[in-house]
Amino acid sequence: MTTNNLYLDIHVIQSVPSSNINRDDTGAPKTALYGGVTRARVSSQSWKRAVRHSFKDHKVMVGDRTKSAAELLKQALQEVSPELSDDDAWKQIKAVFKLVKITLGKDEKTSALLMVSPGQIKQLAQYMKDNADTELDKKAITAVLKGNQSIDLALFGRMVADNPELNVEAAAQVAHAISTHEVVPEFDYFTALDDLQSDEKPGAAMLGTLEFNSATLYRYANVNVNELIANLGEAAAIEGVREFVKSFVLSMPTGKQNTFANKTLPSFVMLTLRPDTPVNLVTGFENPVSANNGYVKQSIQRLTTEYENTLDFVEPPIVNLSFSPLKLSQATSATSLTDLLEKLVANLTKVVQHENGND
Structure with missing residues (x-):
């Protein structure tokens, strides 16, 4: 290279x-x-x-920037291991996330948005299936979460505050x-009428202003x-x-x-x-x-x-x-x-x- x-x-x-x-x-x-x-x-x-x-x-193909990465992994894990119960799947997932220092709350969501690609989720689920009876390898899991990047992950990067090893340089x-020129703010005054309003009660049902501009x-x-x-x-x-x-x-x-x-x-x-x-x-x-x-x-x-x-x-x-x-x-x-x-x-x-x- x-x-x-x-x-x-x-x-x-x-x-x-x-x-x-x-x-x-x-x-x-x-x-x-x-x-x-x-x-x-x-x-x-x-x-x-x-x-x-x-x-x-x-x-x-793009990734997902989400707090629900664990749920995505659960779906992928149960696709490759359909015999797994929900409880067993969550137990394995929590162990994996804990090993790489990604914190899950009581709602099974991460504390911050996490960008993951479909390839990473799929490969991690396969790794978990293949190593269900062996000790988890932190380096192997980290490698999975750094590889198989989607285009948006590779371009815009990823920051994981709890584990910088998972960071991806944008x-x-x-x-x-x-704008190439000066702009002056403009305001649109708008009203809305009630279609069923009687003639005896004239006037707008709603009014307001909206700021906008135009620019090159x-x-x-x-x-x-x-x-x-x-x-x-x-x-x-x-x-x-x-x-x-x-x-x-x-x-x-x-x-x-x-x-x-x-x-x-x-x-x-x-x-x-x-x-x-x-x-x-x-x-x-x-x-x-x-x-x-x-x-x-x-x-x-x-x-x-x-x-x-x-x-x-x-x-x-x-x-x-x-x-x-x-x-x-x-x-x-x-x-x-x-x-x-x-x-x-x-x-x-x-x-x-x-x-x-x-x-």
Whole structure:
């Protein structure tokens, strides 16, 4: 396995109309102060959840982040050992969880959310069946819970506070998306009428206000390709990168989706494979974009200019690919998102095989 650095940067410019896709504790759209002005913000956690759901839509196997990992194991254990009673199954499961320092409460749930993949649950159940009459091996159980990773577990990692041995280093980083320009909060005053209300009692049955904004967002994520290879293996990692890029580009958090119907597609996507360090190009928007027939084209220009500026600081990228459905003066290297992904996979395969001496 190569020890060289290999990072994929994913840059997206996307215009979102009136929306409230990621709310704070007061119900208002999240914001950030950057460059001295207020920006719309969508948290990284919110978009990672959207990516995980997009994986499911694309029929990609994902894990479960749950407090009910023990129940999943019980179901799997009784599938391979149907003769086990519930009491006997729970006795074995509690012994396994205790050995690896995962605490179960009286309700058989873990104290914190635990990410587990279907492969890990299935293999652990098989291990328990095969070793029912022998002493449990902590190292073997730990190895099972570190292997057979689902794509979301490998990308986003896992932290187990009670047992750091079970931690999985995340291979991907996702930035908080922010608007390339200043935003001003807006409010929708709404009322609702009772369909069966009599004419003698006029007036609304319910009224309220809802805060929203509209924004052209800069979205960024990166993948440590070699870390992902360590988590999944070479072939699965390359396919995992492809699926992550596709899902990151096409997904969107669903907050107030029914209220605003705000699902849009990106206006620009740029992928950069780097041999040295990931680079977030948000600095191109530290000086907020000013409105002049919209923000999108100016934002794309700022992004590509900032990319050129970074070449004075870091090594030239191995490959830089981009796609935009707009008719822009900037040259793009792909004709569609599918073409972009195919070119990414071809280049990534070539680089990985070369780095590992397989060419």
